[in-house]
Amino acid sequence: MTDKIQLLHGDITKIKADAIVNAANSSLLGGGGVDGAIHKAAGYQLLNECKLLKGCKTGEAKLTNGYMLPAKYVIHTVGPIWSGGYNNEANLLQSCYLSALTIALDNKFGKIAFPNISTGVYGYPKKEAASIAINTTIDFIKKHEYPKQIIFALFDNENLALYNEILVKYNCDFLKNY
Numbered sequence: 001m002t003d004k005i006q007l008l009h010g011d012i013t014k015i016k017a018d019a020i021v022n023a024a025n026s027s028l029l030g031g032g033g034v035d036g037a038i039h040k041a042a043g044y045q046l047l048n049e050c051k052l053l054k055g056c057k058t059g060e061a062k063l064t065n066g067y068m069l070p071a072k073y074v075i076h077t078v079g080p081i082w083s084g085g086y087n088n089e090a091n092l093l094q095s096c097y098l099s100a101l102t103i104a105l106d107n108k109f110g111k112i113a114f115p116n117i118s119t120g121v122y123g124y125p126k127k128e129a130a131s132i133a134i135n136t137t138i139d140f141i142k143k144h145e146y147p148k149q150i151i152f153a154l155f156d157n158e159n160l161a162l163y164n165e166i167l168v169k170y171n172c173d174f175l176k177n178y
């Protein structure tokens with residue numbers, strides 16, 4: 001079952017997949033971090049399509065084309081801003097992963113890639129975010145046929161270490177040279 005999960009140390013915009021997930025903000029009109037990188041790599045047509053979506057609520061997700069990205073589609077989700085854990089952040093973060101996975105299931109996407117949602121400028125503690133991401137994903141893939149392969153794109157060394165620590169017992173593939 002967890003042979004469906006792979007770890008990649010690097011840039012999500014380089015991944016050839018059915019979809020990559022974007023940690024967007026609620027306007028869906030681009031921003032910094034992974035959002036900025038995805039918009040830059042996808043080109044102006046992504047912003048044009050995003051403008052038609054009229055934003056996205058925290059914990060929800062919306063689908064667009066991938067344009068100039070190697071990935072065919074982008075699943076935009078809006079992570080919670082960490083505010084001490086008193087604002088339902090854990091449920092909202094879990095909902096981001098579930099909403100994105102459900103879009104992948106509905107569209108029969110074989111391969112999707114996640115960034116570490118909310119762990120950049122949104123300030124979610126990385127350890128807690130990693131266990132939510134991994135537990136939610138493993139639960140989902142136990143129950144559903146799609147997606148068939150999930151890549152966690154780990155950009156910073158702290159997330160890389162955390163995901164390795166949690167997933168080591170599952171013997172996940174580590175994708176190199178991306």
Ligand code: ADP
Pocket residue numbers: 010011012013023024032033034035037038079115116117118119120121122123153154155156159
């Ligand atoms: P958020 O606002 O949800 O916190 P950020 O983009 O600030 O989103 O950060 C989310 C995570 O994405 C961080 O762990 C950051 O290291 C990572 N990240 C930034 N750029 C990229 C990229 N090009 N590919 C993959 N992950 C990235």
